[in-house]
Amino acid sequence: MPRMDKLDRETHFPKKFASMKCQRVKVDDSFAPALEDEAVEVQHLLAEPKTDHVSVDGVLCLGKEKSSKCSETNGFSFGFNDGMRRNIGGLHSHITQGPDDLDLGVLDGFLDEVDEVDDIHAANDFSGAYEDFILDVELAQKVSYLDYTPRDGSRLRNSSSESQSPGCSGSSNGAAGMSELSTATIPESESKNGWHNKTVKCKLRRSSGDKWNSQEPGEDSVCPTSDDIEDLDELDDDAKPLISLVSGKNAKKVVQAAKAGTSARQKRLRKPTKRYIEELSDPKSKQVMERKSDLSATLKDKRPKIRSHDELHCGGALARTPKESFSENFNQAISKGNDEPLHLRSKPVSERRTNPSFISKGRCWSVTSQNEPCQVRAVKFAPKELSLTGPSAQAPFESRPRRGRPKKSLPLSFLESEDDESEDDCVKKRISKKSNDRRKHQRMWTTPEVMKLIDGIAQYGTGRWTDIKKLMFSSTAYRTPIDLRDKWRNLLRASGAQKRKSNKKEDKEKLKDVVRSLPSSVFRRVRELASLHPYPRFSPGGRYIRRKN
């Protein structure tokens, strides 16, 4: 699609929104009336019916997905609404809170949850339709939240024709409309980030209210460690290099930066090259792009380099490749709090994974459901302060590569923010800062988990981590055998069952934290097992110890 010049866009947008507001004035104002406008806008955008530009992407997806996918979607949407609702109550109080006030532990939990979403995605293989939705959301967000002039506004003209809840069962209309929107939108780092920031709050809130309270006594004592803090700081730092680059107008720089980037995380975030996008933008080339993605995945370090950005608009929606990119987007959306089933999130992963009901709730994925007001509002709440909250509020919206087999290949996820040409560098800089960094996806070990681990070791001894994983942690996908082993290593150190070679204060402190958070009984067992199943198979004396079993 031809790119609109700025002027054009600017003039069109306001109109559109003005009309939108009129149409939906009723949306539920029980909450912060001032926010209503934006809320309405968002809502409307989400419901945006198709326009003349039917994105091929959307159509394809719709056709392919069929019923199975629908049910999956339903689960999410429903869950999200539900969660949001619960969430909203607490938002106010947190909005003004500074980043430092956030409970890091909670944040940690939230971050972990992002990963889980990824898992879910993997299981269900969501595709295009969701992407579109997500993109939509992003657009909506951009428009309603950010105070800079929206672009491509002209493409949103058809807002007058409302199509309620483009559910999965609905005609291709809804989906098409969404994809249309997304095409116009093209994730800009700003919008994305804006969302991101906002949702972090929401989630944090949710987590703190629910998760923590429901924890076991032993876990209550688990406090954020200095590690957490450090990580957060790191995030900020990591983001910096990218920020400046992203703000630059040419994608080239970004690409270079990505190349030069030392952090793997940054690499993953890398934006799609122009050429790549262009190719993908061609409706016919869907297969081509798939192939391409595979190729790029294969070529570890050889990433496509491109430059032009004009095609990005078209490419955006289409460019999303099946898996990786989508998963990322999906997660993004999730982290943005848009469609995320918060109630699911707050649950232990194991529960979620095992409970099929959440993916087949029987509800339709409808953006305009009764729950919507909540959604919108929640979004709304993402106070600007959030974007100012700094590093600690940051959270990754991207999940790490699937556990277990970390793919060396570069995920095509860099599609995230392909639009570089943006003029509003300021906004972008500020916000992109947050989106571009990733936090280590760490999941706190809970006491029950530790106990399970210990049981497993008692049964199998050390060295059979896969077995332990399978038997004791079959329901928790996020714990890999390696994780188990690492945890055991840590436990040994913490329990003093192992000679501690690190005499650094820092390390000791950390260990102390661990000890504090776990019941002493646990450590007793650890010590027992340590003598029974020596971990380093070489005893302190240097003698090899045969594994029992």
Next chain:
DNA sequence: TTTAGGG
């Protein structure tokens, strides 16, 4: 692929 070990 899994384990072990180092970072």
Next chain:
DNA sequence: CCCTAAA
């Protein structure tokens, strides 16, 4: 938690 070497 991540990565790599070795088995």
